Amino acid sequence: MRNRRMPAMVVLIVANFMDLMDTTVVNVALPSIQRDLRASAAQLEWVVGAYTLGLAGMLITGGRLGDIIGRRRTFLIGVIGFTLASGLAAVAGDGDVLVAARAVQGLFAGAMVPQVLSSVQALYEPRERAPIFALVGFITGCASVVGPVLAGWLITSDAFGIGWRSVFAINLPIGVLLTIAAAFVVPNTRSEHPLRLDVRGAALAIAAVLCLVFPLIEGRQAGWPVWSWVMLASAPVLFAGFAFWQRALAVRGGSPLIPLRLFRDRGFVAGSIVNLCFQAGLVAFFLFFTLYLQQAIGYAALPSGLTWLAFSLGTLTGSAVAVPLVARLGRALMTLGAVIVAASVAWIALVAVDPTAVASPDGWTFVVPLALGGLGMGLLIVPLFDATLETVPVGDAGSASGALSTIQQIGGALGIAAIGALFYGAAGPSPDASTIAAGLHIAAVGCVVAFCCAAVASAFLRRPGARRPTSPALISTTGEVLG
Numbered sequence: 001m002r003n004r005r006m007p008a009m010v011v012l013i014v015a016n017f018m019d020l021m022d023t024t025v026v027n028v029a030l031p032s033i034q035r036d037l038r039a040s041a042a043q044l045e046w047v048v049g050a051y052t053l054g055l056a057g058m059l060i061t062g063g064r065l066g067d068i069i070g071r072r073r074t075f076l077i078g079v080i081g082f083t084l085a086s087g088l089a090a091v092a093g094d095g096d097v098l099v100a101a102r103a104v105q106g107l108f109a110g111a112m113v114p115q116v117l118s119s120v121q122a123l124y125e126p127r128e129r130a131p132i133f134a135l136v137g138f139i140t141g142c143a144s145v146v147g148p149v150l151a152g153w154l155i156t157s158d159a160f161g162i163g164w165r166s167v168f169a170i171n172l173p174i175g176v177l178l179t180i181a182a183a184f185v186v187p188n189t190r191s192e193h194p195l196r197l198d199v200r201g202a203a204l205a206i207a208a209v210l211c212l213v214f215p216l217i218e219g220r221q222a223g224w225p226v227w228s229w230v231m232l233a234s235a236p237v238l239f240a241g242f243a244f245w246q247r248a249l250a251v252r253g254g255s256p257l258i259p260l261r262l263f264r265d266r267g268f269v270a271g272s273i274v275n276l277c278f279q280a281g282l283v284a285f286f287l288f289f290t291l292y293l294q295q296a297i298g299y300a301a302l303p304s305g306l307t308w309l310a311f312s313l314g315t316l317t318g319s320a321v322a323v324p325l326v327a328r329l330g331r332a333l334m335t336l337g338a339v340i341v342a343a344s345v346a347w348i349a350l351v352a353v354d355p356t357a358v359a360s361p362d363g364w365t366f367v368v369p370l371a372l373g374g375l376g377m378g379l380l381i382v383p384l385f386d387a388t389l390e391t392v393p394v395g396d397a398g399s400a401s402g403a404l405s406t407i408q409q410i411g412g413a414l415g416i417a418a419i420g421a422l423f424y425g426a427a428g429p430s431p432d433a434s435t436i437a438a439g440l441h442i443a444a445v446g447c448v449v450a451f452c453c454a455a456v457a458s459a460f461l462r463r464p465g466a467r468r469p470t471s472p473a474l475i476s477t478t479g480e481v482l483g
Contacts, residue, residue, distance in 0.1 A: 005123045007185040012116045013136055015079055015178050017143045018171060019109045022086075023051065024147030025154075025167040026102075027286050028305045031294040032155050032164040033098065041424050041431075042221045043095035048287055049213060049416045050103035056409030057206040058110020060257055060402040061199070063118060067191035071115040071122065076182055078112025083175025090168040101168075114402075122189035145312040152305030195255035201245055202257055208238035209410055216417035220424060258403045259396055268400060270460035271388025274334060275408050277457065278341075278380060280415030281450030285345055287416060288423050288443045292352060296436040297360040307366055314371035318378020326383040331461040333379050334387065338455035340376030342448045344369045349444035354437040380454070387461050419446040 030044050039047075066074040082105055089101035120132050153159070154166040162169060212235040219228025246256040262268050293299045293307060318337070325333055347369040351361055385404065392400045420443075424431075427439030 004185050004187060007181075008119065008123065008187060009132060009135075011178060011181045011186055012075070012119055013139050014174070015075070015112055015182075016116045016136070017139060018174055018178075019082070019113055020143035021147040021150070022105070022109075022168075022171065024144050024308075025151035026051070027290045028148050028151035028301055028308075029155060029164040029167045030287070031291060032301060033095075036164060037092070037095050037098065039095035039098075040221065041420075041427075041429065042217050043099055044291075045217050045287070045416050045420045046099040047095075047102055048283070049217065049413045050099050051106040051109075052283070052409045052412040052416075053206070053209060053213065054103045054106025055110045055113075056106075056209070056406050056413065057202055058107045059114060059406050059409070060399075061197060061202050062111035063114035063402055064195050064197055064255075065111065066115045066118055067194035068197070070188035070190045071119050072182060072186040072188035074111055075115040075186060076179060078108045078110075078115070079175055079178050079182065081108030082112055083171060083179070086168045086171035086175065090162070090165045090172070119186070119189065123187070145309065145316075148305035148308040148312075149302075150305070152300070152302035155301035157302075198246075198249065198255060198257040201242060201249065204238060204242040204245060205257065208235055208242055209413065211235040211238055213413050213417040216421055220421050221429070258406075259399050262392065262396060262400055262403065265391055266460060267391040267462045268388055268404075270457050271384060272404060272407050273457035274338070274380075274384060274454045274461075275388070275404060276411035276414070277450045277454040278338060279408050279411030280418070281341075281345070281447040281454070282377070282415070283412035284415040284419035284423075284443060284450075285447045288419070288440055289348065289352075292436055292440045295431070296352075296433040296440070297355045298433075307370070310367045310370040311374040311377075314374020315378045315381075316374075317371075318375040319382050320378070321375075322379045322382035326386065330383055330387055331458050333383050334458040334461070335455050337376040337378070337380030338451050338458060340379065341373050342451035342455070344373030344376060345444050345447050345451065347372070349441050352437060352440050352444075354434050356432075356434045380458075391462060415447075415450065419443050419450070422446045 026047060030047065033039055033047065034044055037043075062074065062078065085101050085104040085108060089098055089105065092098035092101055116136065120136070124132055151167050154170070155164050159166045160169065211231045215228035215231040219225065219231075222228065243260060246258060246260050249256045250259060250261075290304060290308075293304045294301070299307070322333055322337075329336075348366060351365050351369070353361060355361075385401070388404060389400055422445070423439040423443040425439075426442045427435040431439060
């Protein structure tokens with residue numbers, strides 16, 4: 001098995017690269033998708049939100065499935081499903097089909113992604129893992145730099161003559177090659193003592209989040225009918241039902257999706273709130289600033305993708321700066337990072353003028369504030385997992401890590417829904433350049449509030465211990481925690 005370890009990791013890392021790149025290319029493609037499919041504002045939000053909800057609903061279950069039936073088998077299920085869903089997205093004839101394809105993509109990504117880091121644990125001894133984790137972090141981090149630029153080039157050059165559809169079609173040959181390679185080189189490792197699946201818990205959690213997110217996106221467009229308020233009122237009931245089921249399952253000796261005892265740990269609760277709020281602001285900002293770049297000031301897809309390079313490079317720089325400072329500064333580093341990101345978004349809102357009233361800003365206008373925002377994100381994300389899990393018992397570390405990753409995805413979906421309501425409330429049902437600029441300004445307020453909430457929550461984390469983190473979080477430059 002030792003001779004197959006590196007080829008196996010190459011296959012797994014490429015799959016992780018494909019997943020992370022897929023999350024970044026979509027933002028750049030959204031304006032083209034809207035023009036071609038005549039998609040509604042709600043459908044645009046769902047193209048992003050459906051993927052994150054599907055991923056959130058499957059992450060923990062996908063990890064456990066790999067432990068039970070084998071990581072290669074689960075990985076193959078994930079890759080094949082993700083590839084087929086990408087094909088469906090590439091041929092989608094309307095917004096509803098594309099949204100459905102994105103949800104399926106997210107579900108199968110949730111089966112595929114957890115096998116990457118769990119395979120590192122299975123294939124390498126503890127003393128051998130550090131350079132492998134570093135490689136995973138570096139390669140997958142590059143996906144977030146490459147993604148927007150690649151998407152911009154594919155769309156602007158009309159690669160393969162299919163326009164925006166190429167950002168999904170490119171996954172087809174990659175998925176086929178990954179399937180063939182994985183079948184030969186990825187060992188089918190599994191856990192000696194796997195936790196059982198909690199399908200009912202996952203269903204309750206997804207239903208609760210959907211009842212919160214769906215009316216915020218669709219209810220606004222429909223004029224807030226009765227069903228939207230019924231769904232919103234149902235959300236806390238479903239969350240309570242989820243908590244009751246998790247507690248009952250633990251009492252019966254089962255394997256709850258999220259052990260509720262984690263929420264008695266102040267550090268875990270504070271870190272979860274930081275993650276939820278930060279991701280809510282970040283994902284919403286990515287979406288609505290991209291719409292501003294292309295639909296308000298008229299950037300083509302490629303210049304829009306290139307604009308994000310400043311943020312990506314800032315994140316890589318912030319991550320490098322944060323690593324030696326984590327042990328000494330800990331939570332203060334996260335507070336500083338959240339404040340810096342909030343300041344950068346406020347700066348961008350100030351310079352993101354209405355192009356119908358004054359001259360449109362050029363690309364260089366946003367370089368410094370975007371780089372500053374990326375720097376702040378790197379400072380916050382690097383210590384987040386370690387600080388959040390520092391006081392969690394070793395026996396609960398796996399469950400806590402899975403829960404934190406899931407909370408991250410839920411935060412993104414909630415951010416799109418809640419801040420999207422602000423954006424489209426100002427931009428209107430048929431936004432033009434002027435109203436999109438107004439929408440961005442009010443959405444920026446929502447993002448800044450979310451980042452400030454993350455800064456406040458970070459102050460409730462425990463002070464850092466003297467130790468250096470033994471397994472710092474690996475992140476992409478979109479803020480996705482990889483392990």
